[in-house]
Amino acid sequence: MNEGVSQIAGQAARAAGHGIDPATGMVGSTTASETVGAWGFHLGAITQHVDGVVVLFWAFALFFGTLVWYLRAEDKREGYPMEDPTQPERAHPLLGFPPPPPPKTYTLMKGGTATMPHFNSPPEVPARHLHPFPGSAWVPTGANPMRDPVGPAAYALREDEPLLQEGERLQLVPLRVVGDAWHVQGGDSDPVGMPVVGRDDGVAGHVRDLWVDRGTKLLRYLEIELTGGGRRLMPIFFADVNPKFRRVKTRSIFSEQFAAVPETRHPDQITAREEDRICAYFAGGKMFAEGVRRGRYGQPPEDLRRGDGAGGVKRLFIRRSA
Incomplete structure (x- = not known):
């Protein structure tokens, strides 16, 4: 006890x-x-009411808030100020919060400078808003929206120069330029010589050469010799190489639409902007190829508003015509 x-x-x-x-x-x-x-x-106490934990919390909150402000401001160096399609140009620019940062000049790798944000007006797009409010869908007004930067055929205006590697080597080149250093791996089907068919199974031409990306070591484009003459590039991601039937098929565009694929200025080079335009053409074909083939586009705006004939908005954007 x-x-x-x-x-x-x-x-x-x-x-x-x-x-x-x-x-x-x-x-x-x-x-x-x-x-x-x-x-x-x-x-651990700084005063009778503040200790180290409180100081650390507010220091982190201040740092994180400053970081969010900085990142949101920096991502407005391109694409701002936004514009309201219902108002005259530059009447009420939409800046958002926080506002865009002050202009900064960057030195480019290939020489020259670029100042961002530049507040330059975007290029004219052959399309109009379906309704007069921000975010409304665009209705193409050109005869071939696959070649216009509208909807799935939209593309960024990158530099109209080829992509380069270290040592000023071209990054994207055809196999005829690199010689025997590159070849199709054994066991894979070599599409060179295969006929190329569109979504209508019509023959557009045959594969003449392959374009490779020396940076990522990937096949990027098929060079097609068209039946009617001329050469065009088709992205490999829109091509289905079928070794059984010995043909290359795309489900994006029709055979006669290969002639309208954007061309390259140089037979052995392709620029960043040309890449985007070619890829956008095939991507736009998923939505616009049928309408372009039937001549639905390029109608006057009043015909589109009425919905008459083959150019009706409902028939273009809601359901496929019979």
């Missing part, structure tokens, strides 16, 4: 020595001199 009482008394004394009230288990505020700093506050 005496030993038990002594143990309890010892624990109470130790608790009191550390500033703990034996009755409540709470830390005292004026006991145990070793827990009190030189200014009379508990260790």
Whole structure:
């Protein structure tokens, strides 16, 4: 009994020595001199109401808020200010929050400079808004929206220069330029010489050469010799190479539409903008090829609003005609 009482008394004394009230288990505020700093506050406390944890929390909150502000401002160096299609140009520019940052000049790898944001007006697009409010769908007004930057055929205006590797080497080249250093891996079907057919199974030409990306070591384009003359490039991602039937088929455009594929200025080079235009043409074919073939586009705006004939908006964008 005496030993038990002594143990309890010892624990109470130790608790009191550390500033703990034996009755409540709470830390005292004026006991145990070793827990009190030189200014009379508990260790870890800056004032009686602010401690290190509070300071760290607000420091992190300030840092994170500043980071979000900076990133949201920097991503407005392109594409801003936005414009309201229902208002005159530049009447009420939409800047959002936070506003775009002040212009900054960048030095380009190939020489020259670029200042962003530049606030230049975007190029004219052969399309109009279906309804007069921001975000409304675009209705193509050109005769061939696959060649216009509208909808799935839209593309960015990158530099009209070829992509280069270190040492000023061209990144995208045909196999005839690199010689025997590149070839189709054994076991894979070599599409060179295969006929190329469109979504109507009509023959547009045959594969003449392959274009490779020396940076990623990937096949990127098929060079097609058209039946009617001329050469065009088709992205490999829109091509289905069928070794069984020995043909290359695309489900994007029709055979007669290969002649309208954007051309390259140089037979052995392709620029970044030419790449985007070619890829956009085949991507736009998924939506517009049927309408272009039937002559649905290029109608006057009043015909589109009425929905009469083959140029009706409902027939273009809601359901496929019979």
